[in-house]
Amino acid sequence: MRVYNFSAGPSTLPLNVLEQAQKEFLDFAGTGMSVTEISHRDKAFATVVSEAEALVRELLNVPEDYAVLFVQGGASTQFAAIPLNMMHGGKADYIVTGNFAKKAWQEGEIYGEAVKIGDSSDKTYTYIPDVDKLEYTEGADYVHITSNNTIFGTRYIKFPECNAPLVADMSSEIFSREVDVSRFGVIYAGAQKNLAPAGVTIVIAKRSLIQDPLPICPTMLKWKVQDENGSLYNTPPCFSIYMADLVLRDLKAKGGVKAMNEVGEYKAGLLYEFIDNSKLFKNNVEKQFRSIMNVPFVTPSAELDAKFIAEAKAAGLVSLKGHRLVGGMRASIYNAMPVEGVKALIDFMKKFELENK
Amino acid sequence: MRVYNFSAGPSTLPLNVLEQAQKEFLDFAGTGMSVTEISHRDKAFATVVSEAEALVRELLNVPEDYAVLFVQGGASTQFAAIPLNMMHGGKADYIVTGNFAKKAWQEGEIYGEAVKIGDSSDKTYTYIPDVDKLEYTEGADYVHITSNNTIFGTRYIKFPECNAPLVADMSSEIFSREVDVSRFGVIYAGAQKNLAPAGVTIVIAKRSLIQDPLPICPTMLKWKVQDENGSLYNTPPCFSIYMADLVLRDLKAKGGVKAMNEVGEYKAGLLYEFIDNSKLFKNNVEKQFRSIMNVPFVTPSAELDAKFIAEAKAAGLVSLKGHRLVGGMRASIYNAMPVEGVKALIDFMKKFELENK
Numbered sequence: 001m002r003v004y005n006f007s008a009g010p011s012t013l014p015l016n017v018l019e020q021a022q023k024e025f026l027d028f029a030g031t032g033m034s035v036t037e038i039s040h041r042d043k044a045f046a047t048v049v050s051e052a053e054a055l056v057r058e059l060l061n062v063p064e065d066y067a068v069l070f071v072q073g074g075a076s077t078q079f080a081a082i083p084l085n086m087m088h089g090g091k092a093d094y095i096v097t098g099n100f101a102k103k104a105w106q107e108g109e110i111y112g113e114a115v116k117i118g119d120s121s122d123k124t125y126t127y128i129p130d131v132d133k134l135e136y137t138e139g140a141d142y143v144h145i146t147s148n149n150t151i152f153g154t155r156y157i158k159f160p161e162c163n164a165p166l167v168a169d170m171s172s173e174i175f176s177r178e179v180d181v182s183r184f185g186v187i188y189a190g191a192q193k194n195l196a197p198a199g200v201t202i203v204i205a206k207r208s209l210i211q212d213p214l215p216i217c218p219t220m221l222k223w224k225v226q227d228e229n230g231s232l233y234n235t236p237p238c239f240s241i242y243m244a245d246l247v248l249r250d251l252k253a254k255g256g257v258k259a260m261n262e263v264g265e266y267k268a269g270l271l272y273e274f275i276d277n278s279k280l281f282k283n284n285v286e287k288q289f290r291s292i293m294n295v296p297f298v299t300p301s302a303e304l305d306a307k308f309i310a311e312a313k314a315a316g317l318v319s320l321k322g323h324r325l326v327g328g329m330r331a332s333i334y335n336a337m338p339v340e341g342v343k344a345l346i347d348f349m350k351k352f353e354l355e356n357k
Numbered sequence: 358m359r360v361y362n363f364s365a366g367p368s369t370l371p372l373n374v375l376e377q378a379q380k381e382f383l384d385f386a387g388t389g390m391s392v393t394e395i396s397h398r399d400k401a402f403a404t405v406v407s408e409a410e411a412l413v414r415e416l417l418n419v420p421e422d423y424a425v426l427f428v429q430g431g432a433s434t435q436f437a438a439i440p441l442n443m444m445h446g447g448k449a450d451y452i453v454t455g456n457f458a459k460k461a462w463q464e465g466e467i468y469g470e471a472v473k474i475g476d477s478s479d480k481t482y483t484y485i486p487d488v489d490k491l492e493y494t495e496g497a498d499y500v501h502i503t504s505n506n507t508i509f510g511t512r513y514i515k516f517p518e519c520n521a522p523l524v525a526d527m528s529s530e531i532f533s534r535e536v537d538v539s540r541f542g543v544i545y546a547g548a549q550k551n552l553a554p555a556g557v558t559i560v561i562a563k564r565s566l567i568q569d570p571l572p573i574c575p576t577m578l579k580w581k582v583q584d585e586n587g588s589l590y591n592t593p594p595c596f597s598i599y600m601a602d603l604v605l606r607d608l609k610a611k612g613g614v615k616a617m618n619e620v621g622e623y624k625a626g627l628l629y630e631f632i633d634n635s636k637l638f639k640n641n642v643e644k645q646f647r648s649i650m651n652v653p654f655v656t657p658s659a660e661l662d663a664k665f666i667a668e669a670k671a672a673g674l675v676s677l678k679g680h681r682l683v684g685g686m687r688a689s690i691y692n693a694m695p696v697e698g699v700k701a702l703i704d705f706m707k708k709f710e711l712e713n714k
Contacts, residue, residue, distance in 0.1 A: 243393065
């Protein structure tokens with residue numbers, strides 16, 4: 001029986017995409033080989049990479065002077081790649097709104113002056129600092145943000161207006177809401193939440209900003225090198241890119257990012273409305289900053305949380321355990337989570353509340 | 358129709374492994390999820406990582422004081438990770454026996470004095486320098502070799518005996534012959550040749566050598582960090598690791614590395630014997646250094662080479678085109694290439710020779 005998988009990443013993928021991948025797993029595009037076996041230099045596979053790139057450009061309306069790259073190592077590797085490609089003046093601003101934002105900032109400190117200009121840890125990252133009131137550093141090489149915070153369930157509703165290029169980790173929300181890419185210097189995202197199986201990371205970078213990586217930058221982390229080689233400088237993570245291509249095609253067929261955003265707002269709206277009216281469950285995030293992708297919630301006790309997670313799992317609603325940093329529960333309801341999955345979760349929560357008054 | 362795929366990487370995988378992966382693609386280990394969807398923190402998946410690690414240890418007889426890591430970015434990323442983890446004294450030796458050996462050396466130059474103590478480019482990398490006659494640098498942090506050269510079809514038959522730790526890129530031959538791991542400081546290998554789909558790289562490193570990465574080393578490239586986190590510091594390339602686990606189980610069931618080596622020597626022996634007796638085809642590698650994994654060969658003309666590649670493809674023998682650096686043909690006959698595939702290639706070559714006298 002297929003379960004509803006609320007994992008924060010790797011996470012649920014569209015069933016029709018999985019079925020297609022399964023069907024053609026032994027014979028990709030009539031080549032007589034599995035897509036896991038074909039050379040990345042083979043024309044049949046090179047087409048996948050170029051199609052995936054074209055779909056990212058189309059779906060996010062990426063300006064022509066931006067590179068679209070498929071790289072390896074997750075967003076965590078990009079935490080180093082960002083300063084290594086961009087920190088020419090030796091300083092950059094970071095807004096720390098969660099665990100990964102903090103890790104990005106700490107990685108920045110290895111390579112120069114990483115200035116923490118905003119920090120919402122005082123309230124356990126349940127809000128986003130007012131970006132209009134932050135003191136941006138004069139001459140900073142970039143300003144780094146995490147646009148959606150997977151663990152804490154927050155998102156920016158307004159992006160910083162700053163002189164330095166804006167760099168955004170959009171791992172847990174890319175393709176879930178429309179953004180004006182031209183306002184960003186760099187957008188990057190690990191694929192394993194809204195796009196594909198783990199193993200590939202998208203980097204969208206304004207070309208004029210990535211021409212001069214620091215001398216100590218590993219060749220594989222030089223965005224310029226990846227761009228010049230069409231993401232084929234070395235053997236790429238072929239299967240993850242292939243799956244990303246299938247998901248992107250599916251996303252386009254379903255109406256693109258605008259349609260995803262409407263469904264996403266609807267799904268999250270249902271869940272938050274139920275939680276806000278519940279006497280048992282509670283979400284602690286400031287309402288205006290609530291993520292539509294990751295919805296953390298708690299009952300009044302850790303024991304009841306554990307009971308909920310176990311019973312939900314038995315009912316086919318899995319991976320609802322919150323991150324160890326916050327405890328409680330978290331429902332990650334990415335693009336691929338059907339409306340029915342969210343409704344099934346709410347029904348289960350209702351039942352659980354009745355049984356545990 | 359399933360073809361015989363002679364690609365140098367990504368490359369052919371065991372059909373029974375592909376069939377198993379296909380069968381359980383929508384429901385991994387009874388979880389009701391695809392293995393591409395499950396959280397890497399889920400017990401069902403964590404088991405895969407620990408089993409794969411245990412199988413690597415068992416199949417290669419890895420000593421206990423060595424870390425076995427699954428990382429991302431291919432061997433090319435390790436070209437930087439090696440100096441970043443090991444170049445404490447600022448100098449290391451490199452033996453340049455091919456394209457990737459050269460790239461590893463060039464990457465080493467970014468971080469210190471990378472001394473090229475051997476180089477077989479004078480004869481288009483058709484041999485391995487005599488390791489007993491090289492001048493190893495006093496106080497070098499390590500000596501780097503590429504044990505099997507994918508593009509040029511050579512392999513070391515004797516490894517350097519040196520004071521500094523030996524670091525070996527074994528991407529295109531790992532699990533194809535028995536090695537005494539304790540003689541190496543570090544062994545690393547991209548998976549997409551003998552192990553799994555592209556996207557994961559194995560690093561086997563003596564723990565005492567990896568405790569002090571350079572301060573500028575990106576966190577994700579610190580082997581120590583990956584070791585402390587059981588290769589789960591961040592989201593790993595789950596599907597590639599899962600496939601590696603299946604291939605390793607299959608390898609064990611088939612008799613392990615010793616059995617693979619016997620079959621490998623047999624397959625390569627058949628092909629080299631035919632080529633050496635042929636009047637049309639020729640292999641230019643010094644016999645003693647011939648790889649049993651990658652067999653490059655040529656006809657007397659580029660036109661005939663192209664004709665051969667096209668007609669072979671039509672006959673279901675694909676990806677035989679040699680690397681652009683050497684031209685001609687190359688048959689990569691990794692562990693997963695059946696004996697029948699090699700025999701089919703030889704039969705085709707015989708027929709082609711008759712038709713093109």
